[in-house]
Amino acid sequence: MKFLNKIIFFYYREYKLNLSGFQDILTNIIFFFVSILIFIFSIGPDKEVISLIGVGMIWTLLLLSSTLSLRKFYQDDYENGNLLIIHLNGFSFGFIAILKTFSHFLFVQVPFLLSIPIACILLNIANDKLFYLFASFSIGSLILSCLGSISSSMNLMNQRNFLLGSVIVMIFSVPVIIFSVGIINMEESFNSLINILFGILLIVFAINPWASGLCLKLSLENN
Amino acid sequence: MKFLNKIIFFYYREYKLNLSGFQDILTNIIFFFVSILIFIFSIGPDKEVISLIGVGMIWTLLLLSSTLSLRKFYQDDYENGNLLIIHLNGFSFGFIAILKTFSHFLFVQVPFLLSIPIACILLNIANDKLFYLFASFSIGSLILSCLGSISSSMNLMNQRNFLLGSVIVMIFSVPVIIFSVGIINMEESFNSLINILFGILLIVFAINPWASGLCLKLSLENN
Amino acid sequence: MKFLVNPSKFNEMADYLFRPLLILSIILFAIGLLFSFYFSPDDYQQGSTVRIMYVHVPSAWLALLTYAIMTIYSILALAFRIPFGFIFNTAVAPIGAVFTLICIVSGSLWGKPMWGTWWVWDARLTSVAILFIIYLIIIFMNLSFENRIVREKVVAIFILVGSVNLPIVKFSVDWWNTLHQPATISKLSTPSIDPSMMTPLIIMTFAFIMIGVAIAILRIKTEIISRKSHLS
Amino acid sequence: MIIVKDLSVERLDKKIFENINLSLASGCISILKGKNGSGKTTLLKTILNIIEPSAGSIYWKGKLIKKNLYDFYNNITYIADKTTSLNRLTVKDNINIWKKIFLSNISVSQIEKALKTLKLQDYLNQKVSTLSLGETKKLEFLRLIIENKKLWILDEPLSSLDEDSMELMKQTFEDHCSKEGSVIFSSHHNPGIYVTEEINL
Amino acid sequence: MIIVKDLSVERLDKKIFENINLSLASGCISILKGKNGSGKTTLLKTILNIIEPSAGSIYWKGKLIKKNLYDFYNNITYIADKTTSLNRLTVKDNINIWKKIFLSNISVSQIEKALKTLKLQDYLNQKVSTLSLGETKKLEFLRLIIENKKLWILDEPLSSLDEDSMELMKQTFEDHCSKEGSVIFSSHHNPGIYVTEEINL
Ligand code: HEM
Ligand SMILES: Nc1ncnc2c1ncn2[C@@H]1O[C@H](COP(=O)(O)OP(=O)(O)OP(=O)(O)O)[C@@H](O)[C@H]1O
Ligand SMILES: Nc1ncnc2c1ncn2[C@@H]1O[C@H](COP(=O)(O)OP(=O)(O)OP(=O)(O)O)[C@@H](O)[C@H]1O
Ligand SMILES: [Mg+2]
């Protein structure tokens, strides 16, 4: 019970912090829609082409904007010492990593998830594809959050080259993208592809607390 | 002479802060190419489609990279007190804004600018479009830097209404981008369109030192 | 074979080998160039552009080979705790990157006359591009991570994970139908290539290997020295 | 409660300190003194198991601290040499977050009393980033009361405080000790706090 | 050099201080004392023309400071209560950046000497984020020597310094004054520096 309370209040804190950075979330969403507009304008109003690349576009934009927010992942809490205080309050590093990953999912990816239906309308994506998009997107974005957690905790030890972390995340997410886009375009093999995606999710899920936790520990040691 | 030296050394400082060496510029460029890669993976390798959306892709990435680095624009220098020290060293706030805007252009946008030719090869964009892309891109990215400067200096005040303000300023960049993308596809009216873009640049150029300078002054006063 | 895993043994061996290797590689290179430009025939289809092959194919093979060896050393370093593996990886990654770059550039130069474009997004070319980026990431990680012990392990793990890409590069031509040439030379059965082209190709391949090994020896030595000075 | 035996710490192959011994019983106050860069902060962080010692061992309630880590963490409050309150939020928000995350069962009136003695009651709705240096420092001390733990580990708690607050801290420390709590803190000068042990680094 | 007349400052409609008078001639040291939150930092920032006063005026060399701002800025060094060195860079890089941006014509050997007296010579290649609190503070003081200005405006320069460094600062202040420079600094306690004026807020 005590433990559960701690978790709940961890999210209360994240919520307070993220809400005060509300404009970051808003900027993300605006960025998302602006990019869609740019595409439509650069392609011209050809409906066929737009609906052809729509899914791919949504996916890339998701990936790009979740790397956009990677910087905030641990950096602030690390620099102002809150990471240490939270750890001393009885959260192990691995556990902090899990909580933070979910928090990233909640405050960065979910707003995207919610804006997908609108994007689908803009991009002429057929309604029946929406479900596939949603399913692959929710799993995929969790994978991205985990990858982001690992890379940005690694980045704490490498404060010089921030983009490197993003590049690593992006390289690792290539297979994720391939499978997710495949899911939507090959509806008949939906089940097997989503299982693969699930498999990837489980793997990064298992690695994440271990890898991020280690990186957090080491970076605090050297601060 | 003394003044010129100060400016030069301001950029020396920015360089040290932004890049720990040549590798960071390279990382920027790699990031660009990996993003293209991701696009290709999610959209599919169809040559026609790729060359069609190539321009849109490059522009989205530009927008992304400039929003990605917006947080760093003034925030770091503001929080660690360097903004104040630099001001006390004889740089007026407006002048700091101008210098910082160019620094953003130099260290964030120019690496992209340089990788455009290679991107054009990879994306099968016709050679004769390269010039238009370059021209609209250089002007457009300067406009984005100016708008970014204004919005992130507003962000420093960290008050609700200003947060909204910064988002609104970013929204201004939407017509600019859409317009620039349009230029490339309408080659016959290139001259008149690029003049309009120039006009917008001049306007934001004139507003930027004044607006950002004011915001910087006010935010330092309230710190 | 101890010199393959032991820094001081490696140093001894390197002192023996370096000079002959360098001389040998220069000679081989000269002969190879001579062969490929004067003593080999034009292709009846491709004309003299076929000569690009003598750079393209060896560099492509070596790009793959270098990565494969790095993978083996990563396993050695991580599983068997042989620190020489870390040294090797740090030193050799740039060499592999250069080979990959040569492969890509020569390939695009070849591609323009053959396919009409510099670049297409088929499976072979894309996977090679990814290989190149992986090499670059390895190099940059080595440059920018501060904590050496962590960095080495992270890089080694990254190399291991990235090795998934190797079979994709190799077999992409068989798995997907691509524009790129399927294996003609490196087929396990009889190669379907004329001996007059085969000879310069083999000589060039050995020249590339020799140069690669020579530079690798130099870089590994400096890496060993820099680590020693760091510890003392 | 805490016993430190022959502790040595190295950083980047440079010895920071060697063979430090320390023992802190409940009801005691220890002060850590030393020049700048002598390793006070390092020692405190080593006790907290954040930094790995190169030699020596630390015991908590008779057991090795590593074996007993979460019990140890459940009994301490650590205040670092930099402030950790969230700059962008108000004082009130910060207090609320602390109260919740530490699962503190302290009553509102107690907090109000503490705020009053710290003279922070007027700043509840002010952003932490606009507080004065001493005020952020004092806000940080509120954690001592909110967390309500036995062992206080404080890194330079007295710097940039005025005399009144210094007196207040002195009182707080002594109160805490009389309630079987213990304090270990680092400081460059001792403003008359009665300490049971003085460790010189 | 500086004369402050009847200065009052309000923030968010709250009076911070009222009718402060101060005059600082060259060769003098002024100390600013007061409780936490009494407005020491605010006063210094008002003098620096960062904060608008609600009443009163400040004169520099006989002219209103606003009229004469850049001459004023050319003659001062301000050290804030928080450190401003760049955390991610090494000590050496920081020094280089300062040297260049302040167009300092100070020689390398002078800087080396200063580093030695501050006992920072061993940390040249260490990143600022890994320095100890006192070391970052001392690094900040290097700006006094690099900038080489007449008027020093220092906000709590003595907190978190050890006794040796404190003594060093004392000496540095006195040296500076004997060379017609002047110093105004805020502090909670005066470790025996001879001051010509004491302002109590
Ligand atoms: C940028 C474009 C190109 C890249 C990245 C590339 C990459 C590669 C790679 C990695 C290999 C080694 C594969 C293996 O070991 O099995 C290879 C082999 C080869 N490539 Fe390319 N290539 C490119 C363009 C071309 C072009 C345009 C041609 C000719 C039309 C060509 C002809 C060949 C041939 C004949 C081989 C030898 C195949 C064998 O192993 O028998 N390549 N290329
Ligand atoms: N991550 C690190 N890597 C290398 N050296 C470090 C690191 N962190 C601290 N040091 C060095 O260790 C020494 C001790 O630092 P510490 O912060 O413990 O000093 P301190 O006694 O707290 O000093 P102060 O009184 O200034 O706070 C310093 O010289 C510092 O430069
Ligand atoms: N931007 C602001 N808005 C409102 N009030 C502020 C602002 N900045 C400071 N204050 C208040 O003004 C008062 C004076 O602050 P100041 O920083 O000048 O105090 P100080 O004398 O330097 O204290 P210390 O000794 O703690 O450094 C404080 O009570 C602070 O809360
Ligand atoms: Mg300390």
Ligand SMILES: [Mg+2]
């Ligand atoms: Mg103050």
